[in-house]
Amino acid sequence: MLYYGYWRSSAAWRCRIAFNLKKIAPEFVAVHLTRDGGAQRTEEFRVINPQKRVPALDLNGAVLTQSLAIIEWLEETIPEPALLPDDPWSRAQVRAFALAIACDIHPLQNLEVQQYLRGKLNLEQSAVSDWLGHWIGNGLLACEALLGSQPSNQAFAFGASPTLADICLAPQLYSAERFGISLNDMPRLRTLGASYADHPAFVDAHAHNQPDSEEWFWGI
Amino acid sequence: MLYYGYWRSSAAWRCRIAFNLKKIAPEFVAVHLTRDGGAQRTEEFRVINPQKRVPALDLNGAVLTQSLAIIEWLEETIPEPALLPDDPWSRAQVRAFALAIACDIHPLQNLEVQQYLRGKLNLEQSAVSDWLGHWIGNGLLACEALLGSQPSNQAFAFGASPTLADICLAPQLYSAERFGISLNDMPRLRTLGASYADHPAFVDAHAHNQPDSEEWFWGI
Structure with missing residues (x-):
C-alpha cells in the first residue's frame, strides 16, 4: 500500500x-x-x-x-482500535465534529486557497491573516461549543480514547498556532491539544516528524 | 424529529x-x-x-x-434503501466522491464565503464570478475524472441506484448552473443531472420545490 x-x-x-x-x-x-x-x-x-x-x-x-x-x-x-463509537447517534456526533473541521474550516485555509488569495486577488498579508483568523477562529470557537455537552475531564474529544474527531482536530490546532490564531477562549481545545502532544500515534504523525519535514516557517 | x-x-x-x-x-x-x-x-x-x-x-x-x-x-x-455500497472499498469510493464536493467545492461557494468576498474584501461581481468559476469549475472537472472508471451507462454515479455521491452532486450541479459554470466538458455529470431531474426523491428535494422557496434569482 x-x-x-x-x-x-x-x-x-x-x-x-x-x-x-x-x-x-x-x-x-x-x-x-x-x-x-x-x-x-x-x-x-x-x-x-x-x-x-x-x-x-x-x-x-x-x-x-x-x-x-x-x-x-x-x-x-x-x-x-475503533475510531468511532458503537452507537449510531454517538458516531454521528463524532463525524459531525470531524466534518465541522474538514468541511467548514480546513477548506478555507488550505494551500490552494491561500495561493488564490495572494496570487489572483493580490491580497496583502494582513488581509490574508484576517481571512485565516475569521474562518479558523470562528470555526474552532464553534468546535469548542460542539463539545459543550462532553465531560471536560475526558482525555479526548468524545471519551477516553481518540476518535475521528481528534484526528481532525490535531492538525487544525497546529494550523491555528501556525497562523497565529488565539485559543484563549477555547479551554477544552487547549486541553485536547495537550493530550495529543502526549500520545505516541499523534506525536509520530506530527508534521515536524515526517521524512519530508522542512524547517518550520510561517509562510505558505 | x-x-x-x-x-x-x-x-x-x-x-x-x-x-x-x-x-x-x-x-x-x-x-x-x-x-x-x-x-x-x-x-x-x-x-x-x-x-x-x-x-x-x-x-x-x-x-x-x-x-x-x-x-x-x-x-x-x-x-x-442503501445509500452506500456493501463492500468497504466501493463505499470508500462513494464517500471520496461525496467529500470531493462537500470539502473541496461547496465550502468555497457557500453564502458565508460569498458574503466575505463581497463585504470584507469588497470584490466586484466579476472577481466573485472568477472565484466561483475556479473552485466549482475545477472541482467538478475533477469529479468527472473521478467517475472515469465507472460504466457511463449507469443511471447514477456509482450504479443503478442513488448513493451519497449523487446526493452531494445534485445540489452542486444546481449551484453550477446558478453561478453560470459551464458543464460542457463534463458529459458524465450532465447525464447524471438528467437522472436526478427524473427521480422523484431528487425532484421533491429540489430547492425550487420547498415550502420556503423564493423566486429564483442569481444573487446571494
Whole structure:
C-alpha cells in the first residue's frame, strides 16, 4: 500500500494518525506541494488523483482519495482500535465534529486557497491573516461549543480514547498556532491539544516528524 | 424529529434527498439565511447549532449537525434503501466522491464565503464570478475524472441506484448552473443531472420545490 502525502498537509496528517492508531505503515511517497509549482499539479500525479491533492492511497494500483473516506475505509477493514463509537447517534456526533473541521474550516485555509488569495486577488498579508483568523477562529470557537455537552475531564474529544474527531482536530490546532490564531477562549481545545502532544500515534504523525519535514516557517 | 433547513442550502438539500430516499419526513423548520442578517446568526439558533449553519436535526432535544453526519446516521439506522455500497472499498469510493464536493467545492461557494468576498474584501461581481468559476469549475472537472472508471451507462454515479455521491452532486450541479459554470466538458455529470431531474426523491428535494422557496434569482 502506498500513501501519497506531504508533511504539512492537514488532510494527509489525519491519515497518518489513523495509520498509527490502526498500526499499519503504508509506504510513503512524498508529494511536495510547493516546490516547482507543486508536484500535485504534475500530469504524473493527476493520473493518481485528478483532484491534484494529497492524501491518496494506492492499493495494488487502485486509488482512494479524501482523508475521511480513507479513514472510514480503515475503520471498516481494521475495526480495532475503533475510531468511532458503537452507537449510531454517538458516531454521528463524532463525524459531525470531524466534518465541522474538514468541511467548514480546513477548506478555507488550505494551500490552494491561500495561493488564490495572494496570487489572483493580490491580497496583502494582513488581509490574508484576517481571512485565516475569521474562518479558523470562528470555526474552532464553534468546535469548542460542539463539545459543550462532553465531560471536560475526558482525555479526548468524545471519551477516553481518540476518535475521528481528534484526528481532525490535531492538525487544525497546529494550523491555528501556525497562523497565529488565539485559543484563549477555547479551554477544552487547549486541553485536547495537550493530550495529543502526549500520545505516541499523534506525536509520530506530527508534521515536524515526517521524512519530508522542512524547517518550520510561517509562510505558505 | 425536526429538520432545520433552507431551500437553497446545498447541505440542507442533501439531507432532503436522503430523507426522501429513506422515506421519512421530519418536521421542517425554515431558517432564512439572508433575511434580516440571517436567522442562523440569532442567539436562538446558535443554541441549536453553534456553527450557525443549516442543516440541523433535532431528535427529542438532541441535535445533530453536518449533512454528511446526518446522512451516515440515517444510513446506519434506516439501512434500506442503501445509500452506500456493501463492500468497504466501493463505499470508500462513494464517500471520496461525496467529500470531493462537500470539502473541496461547496465550502468555497457557500453564502458565508460569498458574503466575505463581497463585504470584507469588497470584490466586484466579476472577481466573485472568477472565484466561483475556479473552485466549482475545477472541482467538478475533477469529479468527472473521478467517475472515469465507472460504466457511463449507469443511471447514477456509482450504479443503478442513488448513493451519497449523487446526493452531494445534485445540489452542486444546481449551484453550477446558478453561478453560470459551464458543464460542457463534463458529459458524465450532465447525464447524471438528467437522472436526478427524473427521480422523484431528487425532484421533491429540489430547492425550487420547498415550502420556503423564493423566486429564483442569481444573487446571494
